[in-house]
Amino acid sequence: MASIVRMPEIAANAESATLLSWEVEGGATVHAGDTLALIETDKATVDLVAEHDGTLSHILAPAGQEVAVGAAVAVLLENGESEEKAQTLLASLSAENVSIAAETPSRAEASCAQPAESLTHRQFASPLARRLAAERGIDLRGVQGSGPNGRVVKRDLPQAASQPAATAAENISAGSSVRTGANEHAAAVRDAIIRVPHSKMRKTIARRLSESKATVPHFYLDAECRAGALLTLREQINGSIDGKISINDLIVKAVACALRDLPEMNVTWAEEDMLHYRDVDVSVAVSTDKGLYTPVLRQVEKMSLTEISHTMNTLAQRARDDQLSPNEYQGGAFSISNLGMFGVSRFSAIINPPQSAILAVGAVQRVPIVVDDQLAIESVVKCTLSVDHRAIDGALAAQWLSRYTRYIEQPWAMLV
Template identity: 45%
Template structure:
């Protein structure tokens, strides 16, 4: 019996996504775990793997087509089985959608398939000369927000599809100058912000992006439902600063203070394993490995890719892993598993001159460490005042998972490791 595969909620809070690239074709045999498609969301491109065995009978949606979570995208069954299925005609189904021929997204696709994909990919708000082009959902949003002109852009995606990397180097003001006669005012793009007059000057309204809405929803939920409490500690990091300088003088990879913070956090969980846990409706889950999220600021907001088994990684391995995740986060190329899991997060604003702040927990994680600037200040040692390098950290903890004493034990262990950094190198 055939099975309808539906658009998954590939990331928490996702309500809509798009098939960026089909990785299977009609008639192909698939097994559990085999990649089916790259799914594009507001945050990342996610590789979606099959949860069933069988043969691909029908690709229900075209590449680039926006699909609600829960809608059919694929029909799988036995070889030679028909493509009719009751669920494709029910609520949320797309039974009227024609099956997409194998390789329909490539250059040799039929005119009918190209027309269908183009119509689904191009909203009415886009200029007419862009309405029949293959454009990824992420690019469509950037076109609206930034008023970009794609008339001279050659797509590098499947079938000439314009993807995010094709926008590198483009800017709306430069294109407008080149495209519009000097005597003609530049038209206002559909999603451009409009000035609003006020007695104190002018203001602008910036429409909410999908990512901004998701951030607002999840963090509001966290502050409303998770009982936060906060612990603050000042770390004396003179030894760490000196050791980092010495390491970087001879290492091929430059280690940051944040890399030491990640390593010290992982070692603190080894010392206090009860703190490595998350909250669930029926139970608290404890973990044997330390997987932690690293906050990465991108153009559209904030993403938190997960660094796996940090306790097993050397400082240079942590450096490379963080650089890789941050680079792909900014390029919108993170995969689903890289945004899931983790029991802990680190948010560092020290590079912006922030000395101290409190961060909001990202459920179901139980804690997040906010890291401030390492700065010189007077320090009292044995009754004498001297200049020391101090870094203030604030632990936000979920009181349902971590009691005050347990959180304090973890923070004390962290301070011990960060103030004696040589132990992180052995």
């Protein structure tokens, strides 16, 4: 039967999402599973799909609009149903304080189409292909898609990279529909200042981190870990396997082992109780051109180093491709932020609520230290643990950091 297509709750507790673009026009015939529109949350871009075969008779929310979760965005008729069914549904929406003019499909299409562009000229493309095309200046309207129903996918872009990009004037006059990404919105230049509107993700990051610093009582503990044995173990492992284990993989393993040993650290604060987690799920910060993602590795205490490496590489690539699903970046009580690859020696990180702690890891550096009353040069990695004092006391955090340091300095202990 005819149904109202509503904005789904893609991420837990999300109140709204941005309807980036419509992938079909009003009055078009669709099949179950077809992508109707692209939706952007603070962390991902996902497809809004048709739940059954039918006709998209009315589009109720224009592209580019932020829509509340549960709000009506379209009407989908089943095959063979009349326009009267759609009008009945539209009338029922008045009870939800939604003011929608009863329009024919062609009028609905005209009122809800993206600015200056007829949807009949849209080239269907995957979210990843749209982002890559925007980055490379490729006009998707001239790309022949090899995906289902001629949809442009990532593999279609390399051969199109040599095509000349449309000029700004052409894009304005033609109403280019290429999705430029949340942090690449149109910028207005006034005098010597370029104003770039905040993306939904950037707004969310700013809000959550501001709330964290304002409401979570942070305290910080520092440690300098001798990393010579860790580097030796890594070299030995990489000399005996096909893949490569990174320093970060070993750090993830050390964190997981320390959390396994001290489960009192594997908790989060709630207003009425403390949440204790049976599994050790660790978030790892991944920087992308869109913002910071924190994909979660599940049950890390049970994973081998090669499993950690493979899972981390997969999640990091999915984050860079803007393909993470909510269950891949939500959860866990602990995060790792490693800036060592940028040469940073030491820094403090902000806790990612509702988690209780985050470990900031600097670069492995050769420095002078005193060993057995003798001056020596050794490889050292500096780490700073940020802790939520509501959930974890100082003595417990110090025990955990000592245990973590032992695993870094005696890494063979992680493997037995």
